[in-house]
Amino acid sequence: MTTAFYSHDSCPLHDMGGGHPESPGRLAAIEKGMGVVGVDRRIERRDAPAADVQAIKRVHDATYVDELIAFAPNDGLRRIDGDTAMNRHSLGAALHGAGAAIAATDAVLAGEIANAFCAVRPPGHHAEHARAMGFCFFDNVAVAAAHALAVHGLSRVAILDFDVHHGNGTEDVFRGNEHVLFCSSYQNPLFPFTSDTSTPGRLIKSPLRPGTGGHVFRKAIERDWLPALDAFAPEMIFVSAGFDAHRSDPLADLMLEAEDFAWVTERIAEAAALYCDGRLVSTLEGGYALDALAASAAVHIDVLSRAGE
Numbered sequence: 001m002t003t004a005f006y007s008h009d010s011c012p013l014h015d016m017g018g019g020h021p022e023s024p025g026r027l028a029a030i031e032k033g034m035g036v037v038g039v040d041r042r043i044e045r046r047d048a049p050a051a052d053v054q055a056i057k058r059v060h061d062a063t064y065v066d067e068l069i070a071f072a073p074n075d076g077l078r079r080i081d082g083d084t085a086m087n088r089h090s091l092g093a094a095l096h097g098a099g100a101a102i103a104a105t106d107a108v109l110a111g112e113i114a115n116a117f118c119a120v121r122p123p124g125h126h127a128e129h130a131r132a133m134g135f136c137f138f139d140n141v142a143v144a145a146a147h148a149l150a151v152h153g154l155s156r157v158a159i160l161d162f163d164v165h166h167g168n169g170t171e172d173v174f175r176g177n178e179h180v181l182f183c184s185s186y187q188n189p190l191f192p193f194t195s196d197t198s199t200p201g202r203l204i205k206s207p208l209r210p211g212t213g214g215h216v217f218r219k220a221i222e223r224d225w226l227p228a229l230d231a232f233a234p235e236m237i238f239v240s241a242g243f244d245a246h247r248s249d250p251l252a253d254l255m256l257e258a259e260d261f262a263w264v265t266e267r268i269a270e271a272a273a274l275y276c277d278g279r280l281v282s283t284l285e286g287g288y289a290l291d292a293l294a295a296s297a298a299v300h301i302d303v304l305s306r307a308g309e
Contacts, residue, residue: 013089033294048100061130101144114308125167158234163242243287
């Protein structure tokens with residue numbers, strides 16, 4: 001089986017203004033990187049459908065979702081906060097971003113594909129139950145995980161987040177949910193300035209100090225994530241794939257290289273093979289230095305494609 005690559009034409013049209021780091025060029029960079037390593041020839045491209053609003057409301061407050069839909073502009077730019085804004089394409093892009101993760105989940109669980117990467121924007125893991133923030137409107141990975149639980153009847157799913165910023169939205173959505181294991185590595189102190197408190201068996205936090213390099217990052221994954229996955233034995237794994245812990249990224253101060261993202265993807269793919277027949281869906285989060293994003297996302301997708309062979 002193959003690795004599916006989900007995206008949609010609306011995703012590059014979402015634009016929060018000139019100079020914004022979460023730019024349309026991010027998806028073009030990923031395409032360029034895939035071409036360099038040749039993985040673009042080994043993936044199956046699929047067009048992402050729009051998510052059903054009711055699927056989004058499994059994880060987001062219904063009033064929040066309805067108000068966000070009503071807030072979306074027909075032209076111009078509407079700001080939600082200093083970092084987060086919508087143009088006339090943003091709502092469609094957000095719906096297709098969540099829809100990509102749902103469709104990928106369905107396809108993996110149906111045995112149509114080995115695994116999937118969702119090259120979508122806006123990202124999602126900062127969107128809380130009733131709040132857009134941090135470039136995010138709907139928590140794509142949370143929507144997909146909730147879909148797997150509610151529609152496919154899974155009882156244990158793991159969400160693994162190696163973005164440099166903690167996935168506060170995912171934590172907020174699934175706080176106390178015994179069916180979800182959420183593991184997050186991140187720089188702290190850094191937005192969203194989260195508490196470092198973990199909840200054994202449910203919420204595993206791996207905070208990393210500014211300047212941390214790949215060796216310490218790898219040790220943290222081995223120390224924190226792998227034993228938690230072994231104890232939880234997930235039936236499916238979801239990944240919030242942020243590449244902004246790269247040493248070149250302008251929004252943070254970790255010192256990872258593309259090889260570190262390949263390494264963590266290998267560990268995740270091994271866990272998926274061990275616990276859940278390889279069932280894995282990865283969704284793009286951060287990564288704002290375009291050359292670093294191109295290299296890092298390319299090796300991530302390359303590892304996924306080789307795991308699916």
